[in-house]
Amino acid sequence: MIRLPALSDLTEGLGNSLERFWAHTYDGKSAGLFRITFGAVVLYTASLNWVNADRYYGADGLLGEAATHASHWSGWSLLSLAPESGVFLHGLCASLVLASVALLIGFFPRIAAVIVYAIVTSLQHRNPYILNSGDRLLGMLAGLSALLPLANRFSVHALLRAKKGFPNRTPVASFGQRLVQLQIAYVYWFAFFSKIRQPRWLEGMALRDVLASPVVAEWPTYVDAPWVWALTYLTLLFEIAFPLLVWFRRFRMPILLSGLAFHTGIELTMTIPLFSAVMVSSYPVFLTDREVSVWGGRAWQLASRPFTRAR
Amino acid sequence: MKHSPVRLLCGAFVAWHISCELLTGASQPVKNWVKPLIGFYTDGLRMTNTWGMFSARPPNEEVVVLAETEQRRSVVLSTNYTSQRSGWSRILDVRMRKIQTYLKEESHRKNWGMHYLSYFCREALVREPSTRRVELWIFKPAEISDTGALVEPKVGSRVLKKNCTDGGK
Numbered sequence: 001m002i003r004l005p006a007l008s009d010l011t012e013g014l015g016n017s018l019e020r021f022w023a024h025t026y027d028g029k030s031a032g033l034f035r036i037t038f039g040a041v042v043l044y045t046a047s048l049n050w051v052n053a054d055r056y057y058g059a060d061g062l063l064g065e066a067a068t069h070a071s072h073w074s075g076w077s078l079l080s081l082a083p084e085s086g087v088f089l090h091g092l093c094a095s096l097v098l099a100s101v102a103l104l105i106g107f108f109p110r111i112a113a114v115i116v117y118a119i120v121t122s123l124q125h126r127n128p129y130i131l132n133s134g135d136r137l138l139g140m141l142a143g144l145s146a147l148l149p150l151a152n153r154f155s156v157h158a159l160l161r162a163k164k165g166f167p168n169r170t171p172v173a174s175f176g177q178r179l180v181q182l183q184i185a186y187v188y189w190f191a192f193f194s195k196i197r198q199p200r201w202l203e204g205m206a207l208r209d210v211l212a213s214p215v216v217a218e219w220p221t222y223v224d225a226p227w228v229w230a231l232t233y234l235t236l237l238f239e240i241a242f243p244l245l246v247w248f249r250r251f252r253m254p255i256l257l258s259g260l261a262f263h264t265g266i267e268l269t270m271t272i273p274l275f276s277a278v279m280v281s282s283y284p285v286f287l288t289d290r291e292v293s294v295w296g297g298r299a300w301q302l303a304s305r306p307f308t309r310a311r
Numbered sequence: 312m313k314h315s316p317v318r319l320l321c322g323a324f325v326a327w328h329i330s331c332e333l334l335t336g337a338s339q340p341v342k343n344w345v346k347p348l349i350g351f352y353t354d355g356l357r358m359t360n361t362w363g364m365f366s367a368r369p370p371n372e373e374v375v376v377l378a379e380t381e382q383r384r385s386v387v388l389s390t391n392y393t394s395q396r397s398g399w400s401r402i403l404d405v406r407m408r409k410i411q412t413y414l415k416e417e418s419h420r421k422n423w424g425m426h427y428l429s430y431f432c433r434e435a436l437v438r439e440p441s442t443r444r445v446e447l448w449i450f451k452p453a454e455i456s457d458t459g460a461l462v463e464p465k466v467g468s469r470v471l472k473k474n475c476t477d478g479g480k
Contacts, residue, residue, distance in 0.1 A: 052404060067423035129413050129419075133364070191364040201366065206365065212454075215372075216365075216408075220393070
């Protein structure tokens, strides 16, 4: 006769697993690396937003301020405080650039992340029609990243602490990092389940349409070769494999490298600004502190090898 | 510590965010039902989204803004086709494709199409003071349908126009 485990054992086991997943402590190396990669993407976006500010968001730009009143949430924008003011708009764009620099170098990075989130969201409300999914993800990640220990490692604060001889900050619970991880995994999960409901994806022909579209393809070409069929299914395979396998140490590196290849392909062949960069910049959150140390060390060795040889 | 208020607050936020994200991706009737409750977070704070990523077939129509001068000369001011954009604009200005493609939908043209053309009136007048009006055209190219049949191209149609004699106001 099979003896079933007691309900109390099951709930305790589940509780412990949840505890391990959400509240294990780490010293913030991966959060620090994420801050740098994500901060660089935010800085790039913020700079381009500023260059195009008058056209995208100005009172005399593509959309008059009145055109955005149709949206119920248009008032949830800092720009609604002074909708006609070019000075205020440029002040916000300058603040966004400064906040992204602060995020990149780790100078009060959590406050910087909140400022980035507030300004990016405000700009999105002002002109929602220029946005790609990457913009939306960037805003969301900026908001969620304020929950991460962004200042613990590789930051101005960490440098100052080290100079003064203070020890590193104490390890913190990982719940913020888990939330960002789940958010990224969910993007792939959702994309997979949206695609498998479409006949073109099931037939393996969807990428032919995408690569032939003169609107989204960088070099629109009608390709009728078997590799398009293979790429379509590989896309589906990657999008379901990522959210399932990235949690396991043995699969993590291959899946992250596949993601890097996948997004490089998107970036090179399609005109979807930002999305790939934001996704790849978020990958460090999937690494453990130890993985950052080991792989970072190896990468550093590889990068510095030519210089040590020269000496 | 295990049940500290901070930990409970963190747990509640995680549950809230995940629920909102899942509900954003739910069917339209479900979304309509929960919108009054979670709308401030999903749309106001813009903390959730859906991620179709080309699950639907990408658009093919060319949406073009043309300016017509007093000499009846037509000049292309902007297009959503990538191949016709300069390398510099691909780096500096990566968002025009998106906004202009929206204008193939009549609802968008009704809501903000004239604002969009007003901007191009002002732009065109700076470059060419004899600009009389700007127009929005849509061209449907030939394509292969889902069944493999050739769909013939459609003659371009003008869907919106704006006189620039008022200076693009």
